[in-house]
Amino acid sequence: MQGSNPERTILINAGNNSNYQSLMAAVEYKYIVAGLDRSGFDAIGLGVWDAALGLDTVTAVAAGSPTDIICANVEGFVPFLRFNKAAGKVLVTSVIDPKLIELFKLKKVVVSDPIKAISRLQREIKHDIFILILHAQGERIHELLAQISGVDLVIDGETGRIEKKTLEVYGKSVARNNFGGKYVSYVDLIQDDRKSHLQVSQPVLSRVSAKTVAEDPEIKILVSQYEEERRLFIKKEQERRRKAAMKHRKPVNLYLGSGWCGSCHGEIEKKWSESHHAQAIKSLEKKKREFDLECLTCHVTGLGDKSAVGGFVSLEASSKMVGVQCEACHGPGGKHAQSPLKTKMKLVTEKNCRICHNHDTDPDFSFARDYKKVDHGKDIKDAK
Ligand code: HEC
Ligand code: HEC
Ligand code: HEC
Numbered sequence: 001m002q003g004s005n006p007e008r009t010i011l012i013n014a015g016n017n018s019n020y021q022s023l024m025a026a027v028e029y030k031y032i033v034a035g036l037d038r039s040g041f042d043a044i045g046l047g048v049w050d051a052a053l054g055l056d057t058v059t060a061v062a063a064g065s066p067t068d069i070i071c072a073n074v075e076g077f078v079p080f081l082r083f084n085k086a087a088g089k090v091l092v093t094s095v096i097d098p099k100l101i102e103l104f105k106l107k108k109v110v111v112s113d114p115i116k117a118i119s120r121l122q123r124e125i126k127h128d129i130f131i132l133i134l135h136a137q138g139e140r141i142h143e144l145l146a147q148i149s150g151v152d153l154v155i156d157g158e159t160g161r162i163e164k165k166t167l168e169v170y171g172k173s174v175a176r177n178n179f180g181g182k183y184v185s186y187v188d189l190i191q192d193d194r195k196s197h198l199q200v201s202q203p204v205l206s207r208v209s210a211k212t213v214a215e216d217p218e219i220k221i222l223v224s225q226y227e228e229e230r231r232l233f234i235k236k237e238q239e240r241r242r243k244a245a246m247k248h249r250k251p252v253n254l255y256l257g258s259g260w261c262g263s264c265h266g267e268i269e270k271k272w273s274e275s276h277h278a279q280a281i282k283s284l285e286k287k288k289r290e291f292d293l294e295c296l297t298c299h300v301t302g303l304g305d306k307s308a309v310g311g312f313v314s315l316e317a318s319s320k321m322v323g324v325q326c327e328a329c330h331g332p333g334g335k336h337a338q339s340p341l342k343t344k345m346k347l348v349t350e351k352n353c354r355i356c357h358n359h360d361t362d363p364d365f366s367f368a369r370d371y372k373k374v375d376h377g378k379d380i381k382d383a384k
């Protein structure tokens, strides 16, 4: 950070910098880590969204990054960093809750017991101040923190939210400031004369100015390198998909487009055509991103679905598959349209919505509430 005093400050990024569902996730992660390094960060945590990229990808990025990516309970990462500061020796580490790895079904990521890893560091590495980046969710934060002591500050690496004050959890101060890099917050260490130990101040929050960051010459270079890499990626990916689509001789099923569905489900189609889902491509056009595969994934229908042909490939090749159409929720309908009574469409599940309404794009998504907005009203039964 500009104007900060290296004698006194440590810049920590808690992790979860990747959106592993994005097509270019690995490339993005590489550039984000490079950007953090250029911005002067001293340590980067490993979050579950990062781990979901595949450990090979993340360790390769870590190997190429001057700023270390730390994690004490996943092999292949630097387990801790120690900084000699005016206030003393500061030990910084990061752990991931194995329960989170289970939740994300990351079978290939081996995590050891975070409590044991923390205790070992506390025992073996001399330090005056201990800062822990904790990747755990909900009740698990409490369960884990109840089992450790001697932590001066916990940074909640999972919550995509910010709180102006640290929370007290089992006597530990927990800071939350993970808001997609849009904020930085800092704490001061206060010497408490009476108790003769260090205390952590309340975090001071300030918004990162996107404009200032974008104007930084080094960041500018990174962005243009990224844009170039993205352009090449898109070109290659489109070519690969075109070839794959041609190879697919025996289609299991076929995407038809909402026009076809409308020929039997007219009422539903009419109502749907006035919905946000139908307009999803327009939102990209407004942002001049309608060519961008990374955005298109969730704003079109059938992109990347290998189980059927006819889904979105590119604007030129499949212009009628734009927007979030019937088949984005109900699945490809070719077989169903041929024999509707014999081939039932699958039921729409929460998982289905969450492919697009994820914690990045729609943190407030609620299946129970939002389902009612898209089920066409239970009274509609118009198929003849
Ligand atoms: C293929 C991706 C995709 C799927 C699957 C999907 N959505 Fe969406 N949804 C979107 C996009 C993109 C938008 C924003 C459209 C726009 O305005 O550009 C959106 C918008 C919405 C909106 C309107 C938001 C508003 O503020 O009015 C609701 C409600 C919604 N979706 C609910 C659902 C539900 C419930 C499901 C599952 C049954 C679902 N969606 C499945 C991509 C998807
Ligand atoms: C993982 C799926 C996903 C990806 C990828 C995605 N979006 Fe969206 N987008 C959504 C969903 C879901 C919504 C609706 C969110 C809501 O209801 O609040 C949305 C909403 C929007 C809206 C708001 C529509 C409005 O005016 O209310 C815009 C604009 C938009 N997206 C642009 C983009 C751009 C640009 C990209 C690429 C950088 C992108 N999206 C990538 C899922 C996605
Ligand atoms: C955002 C997701 C979404 C989109 C887009 C969507 N539907 Fe649905 N549809 C649902 C949900 C949810 C239900 C409720 C039943 C279920 O869970 O499968 C439903 C139910 C239906 C039903 C059964 C109606 C009944 O009363 O049982 C039909 C028919 C249907 N949809 C057709 C369509 C057609 C045709 C389109 C496009 C014009 C479309 N849907 C677009 C989510 C969607």
Ligand code: HEC
Pocket (backbone or CB within 6 Å): 256, 257, 258, 260, 261, 262, 263, 264, 265, 326, 327, 330, 332, 333, 334, 336, 337, 338, 340, 341, 343, 344, 345, 346, 381, 383, 384
């Ligand atoms: C040739 C007419 C026809 C076409 C085309 C057609 N459907 Fe249907 N659909 C039906 C009939 C008939 C039913 C059964 C209605 C009932 O049971 O009330 C049905 C039922 C459904 C259901 C309820 C679940 C089920 O399978 O019974 C969904 C969802 C659905 N259609 C979606 C679609 C979608 C999406 C498309 C476009 C890809 C589509 N349909 C195209 C005639 C058609």
